Amino acid sequence: MTTRTLQFKIYRYDPDQDQKPYMQDIAVEVDSTDRKLLDALVKLKAVDDSIAFRRSCREGVCGSDALNINGRNGLACLTDLGSFPDGKPIVLRPLPGLPIIRDLIVDMTQFFKQYHSIKPYLINNDPPPERERLQSPEDREELDGLYECILCACCSTSCPSFWWNPDKFVGPAGLLAAYRFIADTRDQATNERLDNLEDPYRLFRCHTIMNCVDVCPKGLNPTKAIGKIKDMMVKRAI
Amino acid sequence: MVNRKIVGAHYGLKDWLAQRVTGVVMVVFTLVVAAALLQGAGGSYDSWRAFMSAGLMRFATFLFIVSLCWHAWVGVRDIWMDYVQPAGIKLALHVLTLLALVGYAGWAAQIIWRL
Ligand code: SF4
Ligand code: SF4
Ligand code: FES
Numbered sequence: 001m002t003t004r005t006l007q008f009k010i011y012r013y014d015p016d017q018d019q020k021p022y023m024q025d026i027a028v029e030v031d032s033t034d035r036k037l038l039d040a041l042v043k044l045k046a047v048d049d050s051i052a053f054r055r056s057c058r059e060g061v062c063g064s065d066a067l068n069i070n071g072r073n074g075l076a077c078l079t080d081l082g083s084f085p086d087g088k089p090i091v092l093r094p095l096p097g098l099p100i101i102r103d104l105i106v107d108m109t110q111f112f113k114q115y116h117s118i119k120p121y122l123i124n125n126d127p128p129p130e131r132e133r134l135q136s137p138e139d140r141e142e143l144d145g146l147y148e149c150i151l152c153a154c155c156s157t158s159c160p161s162f163w164w165n166p167d168k169f170v171g172p173a174g175l176l177a178a179y180r181f182i183a184d185t186r187d188q189a190t191n192e193r194l195d196n197l198e199d200p201y202r203l204f205r206c207h208t209i210m211n212c213v214d215v216c217p218k219g220l221n222p223t224k225a226i227g228k229i230k231d232m233m234v235k236r237a238i
Numbered sequence: 239m240v241n242r243k244i245v246g247a248h249y250g251l252k253d254w255l256a257q258r259v260t261g262v263v264m265v266v267f268t269l270v271v272a273a274a275l276l277q278g279a280g281g282s283y284d285s286w287r288a289f290m291s292a293g294l295m296r297f298a299t300f301l302f303i304v305s306l307c308w309h310a311w312v313g314v315r316d317i318w319m320d321y322v323q324p325a326g327i328k329l330a331l332h333v334l335t336l337l338a339l340v341g342y343a344g345w346a347a348q349i350i351w352r353l
Binding site: 168 | 248321
């Protein structure tokens, strides 16, 4: 089996021991069965078991292993090892803009607070029908590209507007989720949802920089969803 | 005041829309002036004066100046909102920006009326 050695530069910080963060140089041997960055990270853990990172599903479903990889946010489990050029160290940092708990683990509280603030659940006060609330196939189609979000936070933590005002700007992930419920024909709270977002900070901090679209590992387009929310607000107002 | 993060001012759509509309006005005005310059309107003082003092151009120039100031108001305030956190300083900057822009608009209007 062919093996190759990968060089890493990894952001390390343990608030219990370190005065300040530092970058650790470390190498690990991978073989041809190691296909993704996460595979290499798991092997790294065997070299130095003090390195801390999150992961769970290892297949792009749980959204827990989002990292800043060579300056770009992405999921370790979806990043091909083959995509890294030989001879250059792979630089791993935690997601930017969030408080760091340890090494590559960030505190996502602020991110989820914003997500919860848009009421990410169906609001419908009619008594539920015997079987289910129905939608036409066309209405259902509008939810494609919205419901697939795994809340990995790659997008929001690459958005400068979210860096400056994480406590006030909902951020691309939250706004994508907001539109998912605004667009749902079974939801009855459309007006309240639009009211809730019509705010210079909550929605209008988005300056269409499109970093979010660039990094989403699921190929989703928060900017487009944000544009549709703005369109609906305009339609409602004129 | 209690130390809580509060948002929900329920405005922003009009500013966002105004930013777009005023942007279009400025682009159209710029194209008109550029076309006039290409046709030699700037050749002499008299031809330039004749071009700028036509009724339609006075109307358009005033519209351009109002658009410019309004556009600048939304844009500059966005910068304060993004980068300035303390509410007091932010309010002061907003007021200063507004006063400066209103002053500029008035000054510009005086110049056009003088034509
Ligand atoms: S929109 Fe994409 S990048 Fe953002 S949280 Fe969802 S899956 Fe992650
Ligand atoms: S398009 Fe909006 S939400 Fe996406 S990165 Fe840019 S400012 Fe942030
Ligand atoms: S480990 Fe679950 S998304 Fe990567």
